[in-house]
Amino acid sequence: MMGHIAEASPLFKARIAGVFYLLTFLTGGxxxxxxxxxxxxxxxxxxxxxxxxxxxxxxxxxxxxxxxIACYVTVTALFYGLFKPVSQSLSLLAACFSLVGCTxxxxxxxxxxxxxxxxxxxxxxxxxxxxxxxxxxxMFSELGGQAYKVGLVFFGLYxxxxxxxxxxxxxxxxxxxxxxxxxxxxxxxxxxxxxxSHLWPYIALPGFIGEGSLTLWLLVMGVNGQRWKEQAELAGx
Numbered sequence: 292m293m294g295h296i297a298e299a300s301p302l303f304k305a306r307i308a309g310v311f312y313l314l315t316f317l318t319g320g321x322x323x324x325x326x327x328x329x330x331x332x333x334x335x336x337x338x339x340x341x342x343x344x345x346x347x348x349x350x351x352x353x354x355x356x357x358x359x360i361a362c363y364v365t366v367t368a369l370f371y372g373l374f375k376p377v378s379q380s381l382s383l384l385a386a387c388f389s390l391v392g393c394t395x396x397x398x399x400x401x402x403x404x405x406x407x408x409x410x411x412x413x414x415x416x417x418x419x420x421x422x423x424x425x426x427x428x429x430m431f432s433e434l435g436g437q438a439y440k441v442g443l444v445f446f447g448l449y450x451x452x453x454x455x456x457x458x459x460x461x462x463x464x465x466x467x468x469x470x471x472x473x474x475x476x477x478x479x480x481x482x483x484x485x486x487x488s489h490l491w492p493y494i495a496l497p498g499f500i501g502e503g504s505l506t507l508w509l510l511v512m513g514v515n516g517q518r519w520k521e522q523a524e525l526a527g528x
Contacts, residue, residue, distance in 0.1 A: 301373060301462070301520070302513040308369040309509030315362040316506065318355045325352030326403075330432050335425040342406050342428060349407055356400035360393045367393070367449075373514065374456040376523035385452035392445030395438055402435030440481045447478030450501065457505075462518040467505050474501030 325348050331337040342349060367389040374382040406428035409416065416424060454472030457463045477494040480487040487494060 300516075302516045304369050304373055305509045305513040308366050308373065309506055309513075311362045311365045311369070312502070312506040313510065315359055315366065316503070318358040318362065322352055322355035322359060325349075325355065326436075330429075330436075335422070335429040338429045338432060339406070339410055339425040343410055346407060349403060353400055353403050356396070356403065360397050360400075363389065364393055370453060373519070374453070374460065376519065376526040377456045377460045379526070381452055381456060385449050385456065388445045388452065389449040392442040392449065395442035395445065399435045399438030399442065402431045402438065405431035405435075437484070440484050440487070443478045443481045447475045447481070450475030450478060450498075454501070460519075461522050462515040464508070467508055470497070470501035470504050472501075474498040477501075 329338065329341045329345060329348060329352070331341065367386050371382050371386040374385070409424050409428045409431065419427075450471050452475075454468045454470070454475055456468070457471060458465050458468030460468075474497050477497045480490060480494055
């Protein structure tokens with residue numbers, strides 16, 4: 292019985308990773324929807340008006356951002372355990388890149404709350420003109436967006452390494468590794484944010500295909516437990 296449990300363990304971890312990866316997609320999509328609903332590029336007055344009229348949406352968007360980060364940290368921890376038999380050092384490096392990206396995006400999410408304070412009508416803010424407060428609110432929103440893009444660079448490095456680890460593994464299809472590597476290369480274009488903004492649909496597509504394919508495979512198929520065990524034994528030898 293213990294042998295069956297040990298063999299099922301990587302399969303169980305893979306399925307759980309798939310569940311949290313799917314939750315990352317869902318909550319991340321909601322957070323992006325909220326951001327697009329509130330922020331009007333280059334228009335401070337309209338952005339301030341949307342924020343003041345939709346305070347609950349701002350809080351929901353912040354909660355979604357935190358949920359995304361929590362889910363991705365869980366995926367990162369599970370992937371570290373799954374890919375450690377392939378290369379412990381690279382698996383650890385990938386996890387570090389992911390955690391740095393999560394930390395940056397957690398920091399960026401607090402910028403989404405700042406406009407609520409700036410536009411909240413506190414007495415100590417009365418020294419500023421309305422137009423100045425609106426400009427500050429837009430500035431904080433854009434700072435959050437820029438920090439978010441920096442986080443995507445680290446996620447690009449993470450996806451690239453995970454793609455390599457999948458390709459070298461014996462318990463997942465190599466095509467998933469190739470797709471994840473392409474996803475990572477797409478996110479790395481945010482090293483040039485202006486270029487990435489212009490190429491956004493072409494960047495998002497390989498990212499969605501790569502990470503989405505891995506998510507579906509983990510949910511439906513998991514990993515080959517026997518091959519994972521064999522590779523783990525070789526790595527420990």
